[in-house]
Amino acid sequence: MNASHSLAESLPVAARDAIRQLRASRIREVANAGFGVPDVLPFWFGESDRVTPDFIREAANEALSRGATFYTHNLGIAGLRSVLADYVSALHGRTTMDQVAVTSAGVNALMLAAQLVVGPGDRAVAVTPLWPNVVEIPKILGARIETVSLDYGPQGWTLDVDKLLAALTPGTRLLTINSPSNPTGWVMPRDAQQAVLEHCRRHGIWILADEVYERLYYGAQRAAPSFLDLADREERIICVNSFSKSWLMTGWRLGWMVLPTALTDDLSKLIEYNTSCAPSFVQEAGVVAVRDGEVFIRSEQTRLQAARDHLVAALSGLPDVDVHAPQGAMYVFFRLSGAQDSLALCKRLVREARVGLAPGSAFGPEGEGFVRWCYACDTQRLDEGVSRLRGFLSAAD
Numbered sequence: 411m412n413a414s415h416s417l418a419e420s421l422p423v424a425a426r427d428a429i430r431q432l433r434a435s436r437i438r439e440v441a442n443a444g445f446g447v448p449d450v451l452p453f454w455f456g457e458s459d460r461v462t463p464d465f466i467r468e469a470a471n472e473a474l475s476r477g478a479t480f481y482t483h484n485l486g487i488a489g490l491r492s493v494l495a496d497y498v499s500a501l502h503g504r505t506t507m508d509q510v511a512v513t514s515a516g517v518n519a520l521m522l523a524a525q526l527v528v529g530p531g532d533r534a535v536a537v538t539p540l541w542p543n544v545v546e547i548p549k550i551l552g553a554r555i556e557t558v559s560l561d562y563g564p565q566g567w568t569l570d571v572d573k574l575l576a577a578l579t580p581g582t583r584l585l586t587i588n589s590p591s592n593p594t595g596w597v598m599p600r601d602a603q604q605a606v607l608e609h610c611r612r613h614g615i616w617i618l619a620d621e622v623y624e625r626l627y628y629g630a631q632r633a634a635p636s637f638l639d640l641a642d643r644e645e646r647i648i649c650v651n652s653f654s655k656s657w658l659m660t661g662w663r664l665g666w667m668v669l670p671t672a673l674t675d676d677l678s679k680l681i682e683y684n685t686s687c688a689p690s691f692v693q694e695a696g697v698v699a700v701r702d703g704e705v706f707i708r709s710e711q712t713r714l715q716a717a718r719d720h721l722v723a724a725l726s727g728l729p730d731v732d733v734h735a736p737q738g739a740m741y742v743f744f745r746l747s748g749a750q751d752s753l754a755l756c757k758r759l760v761r762e763a764r765v766g767l768a769p770g771s772a773f774g775p776e777g778e779g780f781v782r783w784c785y786a787c788d789t790q791r792l793d794e795g796v797s798r799l800r801g802f803l804s805a806a807d
C-alpha cells in the first residue's frame with residue numbers, strides 16, 4: 411500500500427462538517443418514539459387530515475392522461491406563472507409573470523432563495539421560534555445565522571421591533587421572516603413590516619419572506635399582511651409561497667416565489683442544477699387549483715378558524731396550560747407546565763397517552779416549555795386528543 415493510499419483510508423467517511431452539524435428534526439424524533447404504539451392521534455406534523463380537493467386531483471389525472479410527463483421550463487409552465495401572477499396581483503398589487511417562478515414546494519423555494527443570496531460567512535438573521543428548516547438552510551451554504559426571538563407575554567407572542575432592527579447591523583446579508591408563523595401563529599403587523607422594510611432598504615439587506623400560511627389567516631382580510639403589499643417587486647425581497655397549506659397539497663411538492671426580475675436568469679440556473687423543474691402534471695393541476703380554488707380556500711379558512719376556537723377553548727379548561735389563540739397558520743403553540751424538557755415530555759405523551767405533539771424545543775431554545783398542536787382536523791379528533799392529554803396531566807399530578 412502506498413503512502414497516499416493509507417492517508418486517504420485514515421480519513422473519516424463522513425459528510426462535511428456543516429452538514430453533520432445540522433439539527434435533526436425533533437418532531438421526527440417524537441414520531442419515531444411513537445412507532446409501534448397503536449392508535450396514536452397525530453397532531454405533530456403541519457398538514458390537514460383531509461385529502462387534496464377532488465377538482466385538483468382530477469386536473470392532475472387529466473393532465474397525466476393527456477401526456478403531461480415531460481420536462482418544463484426551469485421557471486415553470488407559462489400557464490402557471492401567469493395565473494400565479496394574477497393571483498398575487500389580486501392579493502398584493504401588480505405582479506407580472508416574469509416576477510414569478512415555480513418551485514418544487516416551499517422548502518425548495520427557501521433553499522433556492524438562500525442559494526441566490528447567501529454564501530459562506532454571510533450573516534443571516536431569523537425571527538424565532540421558527541420552523542427549523544428556515545434556520546438550517548442558510549447553514550448548509552456556510553452562512554452564520556443569528557436569531558431574534560419573539561417575546562411571550564399576556565398578549566401571546568409579540569415582536570420587539572427595536573430589538574430586531576438592532577440585530578440587523580450593516581453588513582447583514584439576509585433577514586428571514588415567516589408570517590403567519592409556524593409554530594407560534596404570530597402575524598407580523600403592518601407597521602412592523604414597514605419599519606423593517608425601511609431599515610433593510612437603508613442597509614441593503616435582503617428580506618426572505620416566508621408567507622406559505624398567508625391564506626390561513628383569521629383577520630378581516632383575505633390574506634395576512636405581506637411584504638409584497640409594501641415593496642416594489644424589483645427591490646431586495648424574495649417572497650416564498652406554497653400549494654401545500656392553502657390547497658392541501660403537501661405531497662405534491664409545488665410552490666412558487668416572487669422575486670426581482672434581475673434574479674430570474676440566475677434562478678433558472680439554480681433550478682436547472684437542483685431539480686430542473688417541478689413535475690409537469692403537478693404544475694398543470696396547480697393552474698386549476700389557483701384558477702378555481704378560491705371558494706375552497708375560503709371554506710377551509712372557516713373550518714380552520716372553528717377548529718382553532720374549539721381547541722383553544724378546550725385547552726383553556728386544563729389547569730396546567732397557558733394558551734392563546736393564534737392569528738394565523740394552523741397550530742396552537744401553548745405552554746404546558748411540566749414541559750421544561752418538551753422533547754422528553756412529548757415522547758412520554760406519545761407512549762403513555764397516545765397523543766402526538768411537536769416539542770417546542772424543535773423550533774429553537776425560545777420554544778422550550780411549549781408544545782405545538784396542529785388543529786387541521788375535525789373537532790371529534792381534537793376532543794379525543796384533549797381528553798387524553800387531560801388524563802395524562804391528572805395522572806402526573
Ligand SMILES: Cc1ncc(COP(=O)(O)O)c(C=O)c1O
Pocket residue numbers: 456515516517518541588591592620622651652653654660664665
Ligand atoms: C414556515 C414554513 N415554511 C415553508 C414550509 C414548506 O412547505 P412545503 O415545502 O410543503 O411547501 C413549511 C411547511 O411546513 C412551513 O411551515
